[in-house]
Amino acid sequence: MGLSSNLLVIGLIAVAAISFVNQSFAQSTSTPTYARVEIWALFYRLMVIAFVVGALVLGVIGYIVWRFRESHPKNRVPTREPLEGGHH
Amino acid sequence: MGHAMHEWIYVGVVIALLCYVGADAWNIEKKLDISSVPANAQTIKVTGQQWFWTFEHENGTKEVGQLHLVKGQPYKFEITSRDVIHSFNMPDFAMMTDAVPGRVNSFWMIPDQSGQYLIQCREYCGMFHYNMRAKLFVEEPSATNSTTTAAAS
Numbered sequence: 001m002g003l004s005s006n007l008l009v010i011g012l013i014a015v016a017a018i019s020f021v022n023q024s025f026a027q028s029t030s031t032p033t034y035a036r037v038e039i040w041a042l043f044y045r046l047m048v049i050a051f052v053v054g055a056l057v058l059g060v061i062g063y064i065v066w067r068f069r070e071s072h073p074k075n076r077v078p079t080r081e082p083l084e085g086g087h088h
Numbered sequence: 089m090g091h092a093m094h095e096w097i098y099v100g101v102v103i104a105l106l107c108y109v110g111a112d113a114w115n116i117e118k119k120l121d122i123s124s125v126p127a128n129a130q131t132i133k134v135t136g137q138q139w140f141w142t143f144e145h146e147n148g149t150k151e152v153g154q155l156h157l158v159k160g161q162p163y164k165f166e167i168t169s170r171d172v173i174h175s176f177n178m179p180d181f182a183m184m185t186d187a188v189p190g191r192v193n194s195f196w197m198i199p200d201q202s203g204q205y206l207i208q209c210r211e212y213c214g215m216f217h218y219n220m221r222a223k224l225f226v227e228e229p230s231a232t233n234s235t236t237t238a239a240a241s
Contacts, residue, residue: 039182
């Protein structure tokens with residue numbers, strides 16, 4: 001099993017565990033369910049996750065732009081020979 | 089740790105978060121589903137027509153343009169329409185369901201805050217759609233009891 005599969009399985013197990021714990025808490029308490037409260041709480045949780053995913057994507061794009069820019073010190077030495085017009 | 093490791097961690101984190109989003113929304117939807125309506129819920133029949141709302145309580149009491157509920161009491165709403173498609177919306181309680189002719193749509197809720205709130209139509213239903221509103225009064229249980237007693241005597 002590759003690394004990717006491992007990570008995927010870990011992620012799915014984490015999700016299942018969190019959902020199960022949430023549900024268990026919901027069932028163990030005798031407080032009534034208020035749709036208004038539940039829906040807004042869900043909305044805020046999903047907003048937090050949306051911003052986290054957004055930050056991750058933006059961070060990765062930022063890193064790629066910064067790291068692979070032409071003027072980055074590590075890009076001074078070409079990784080391959082010029083295709084044409086280069087001097088040997 | 090090579091580049092691939094970083095990439096897989098990134099992909100794993102994002103997939104896990106998105107799975108959590110799906111699971112969480114699924115849980116809440118199940119929790120608020122009409123099949124989970126509390127046993128002691130009272131049924132309110134809601135009828136939309138151009139351009140007003142009619143409400144009928146379980147005991148036969150009818151209200152037009154206003155609805156009186158008791159705080160903390162579960163209610164099941166059965167919503168239908170007499171003419172065109174409307175949408176029954178109580179924005180302060182995050183509730184909205186279409187009122188469709190020939191069909192009964194349901195949801196349930198427990199009003200948890202007393203006060204006066206807005207009920208409105210959220211599906212364009214003709215010339216006076218903008219004015220198809222009603223008032224929702226959520227009363228404290230004690231206030232309701234005293235009102236009922238006073239009315240009876």
